[in-house]
Amino acid sequence: MDPLRHSSVLAGFVAPSEIIDQLAQHGIALFHGIGDAASLIDLAQTLGVVLPHPDSDVNGVTLISERRESAGALGAGFTRASLSPHTDRADKTVPPPVLVNLCLVQAGSGGESTFVDGVAVHRFLVDHAPEALRALIHPKAVAYGKTHVYTGPVFEPIDGGRRLRLRIWPRSAGRYSREAEEALDELQCVIAAQTVAVRLEAGQGYVIDNTRWLHGRLAYAGERVMLRIAVDPHRGVLRKAGILDTRQGVSWR
Template sequence: MTDVTLSPDGDIITLDHGGATARFHAIWLRDNAWDPATRAPGNGQRLIALRDIDVGVHISAARLAGGQLQLTFAPEAREIAYDPDWLMAHRYDRDEVRAPGALPDGAEAWDAGLMENVPTGDFSAVRDHAEARRAWLAQIARYGFAKLTGGPVRDGALFDVVDLFGHVRPTNYGAKFEVRTEVNPTNLAYTGLGLQAHTDNPYRDPVPTVQVLYCLESTAEGGENMVVDGFAAARRLRTENPEWFDVLSGHCARFEYAGEAGVRLQSRRPMIELDPDGILRAVRFNNRSAAAITDVPFDVLPSYYAAYRRLGEIIDDPAMEVSFRLEPGESFLVDNTRVLHARKGYSGSGTRWFQGCYADMDGVRSTLAALETPRQEAAE
């Protein structure tokens, strides 16, 4: 059953459809019209600006015809058809109360229990088959990371991984960087030391939102890769101590990198970043790149450091960790705004050669959405 009710002033319609009820304002409906005069048929981009909609826009008539909702807008006297399913899928009339620290839509928090089923795809299948690629990208969107096995063992093979969803984002490290032991390295990542779980490049603005690490050689003992869900860590901190969560999300930290000539990267962002509606947006945690904290009030600083210390303890907790060893031709990708990665120490004997590069999550999400559209259309 579908039914529509128009308010006396024409400012609001109430739509009953598919067992749900939602209200919509006239200005929102006019702005989101899909008629050819409002949206380009080829790409869906708007052909009008908000200034082109009368400030006094209202609905003079509403009716259902042929499964469509027909609305007449005044004062322009234009009738526009709407798909009730589309409207209900995009309704904003909800009674949701989201506590700070809510997960983004589609994300699932995880801990060490995920080690029993590490998100993984096969390189050849993901490259050659749309459904395998969709499933692999869906795991990244859900968990913030995934492995890829069975790839080629050659210099630059990590670019083949990025080609599956997007484009490489070059940095001062180049289009790619080498991760193996060096003498007098410019970055601790290039030593055999174990590293605390961290997000990469927090000193950049904007930060690269994807990191790919690709294994080319691995005969050294140790060096297992580890990942930790930063969103799960932040939510655990909030459960334990909401005040500490608030202090880390309410004040900015500072990060910097000046490890090579001609480079001095700096940023100012909170360690736990929230959207205005409280949804987790990003976690930045990297002790090696942390600069002096100068944006926390004097009286709040002790609480800030207590919260900072506790977040680090949660991140270090083995119960939060998923670890795995990569063999040549294997790689993994992380959402660098969410998942912290680490490496256990490895011995000086044998070899260990990884290559890394950066890309962005908009490519992951775009490719995934494009692959999911045919599935949705087939289901309809």
């Protein structure tokens, strides 16, 4: 497994005007040159319609910083603890397709953003762990959430089955079938091997296809402030959302 195949994408920061092309090609874009919430909202609105979030303000902007010393797996984002690579709002019927995140203040130590390309994870499972993949694409592989419960595959077929939407939450936040539970160890090893960490400084951020890329954060010390906006993209912004299904005969039924 070679997470460095995305090194050029994850090593370079583009201007806001270049984000759409980068996002369409790679499902992710790192950007620079945005310094406040108003400018971030403007960027989000060029990409699509801003979506409300339970933690956001009236403009759809969520401020992510330390609010408590400790929390459960789903509240770790508001602590200084590490946040495992995940899909935002994986319990929703349709998770937000695009996320826009901006760094306002970077921690003195730690706090690197982490990324995992679901395409690479899926390809490895197809080639090296088809039984684990079969368990993870079963229609009853996982249940997420308490009020808005999603029950279905971890790799969910979309677009008529031609593509897959990746849904991953912290392990302790899901309820899994016996077969999917056994496959999680393999899945988490692949995710760990594919994780790339990027340190964002103030004025830098990223836009990701939330159906394809997992995102997280390393633990940190000091103050760290991020802004997040969820977006339903305009037609054509995500030309190839999610993951191309290349299971080559691996049945999920």
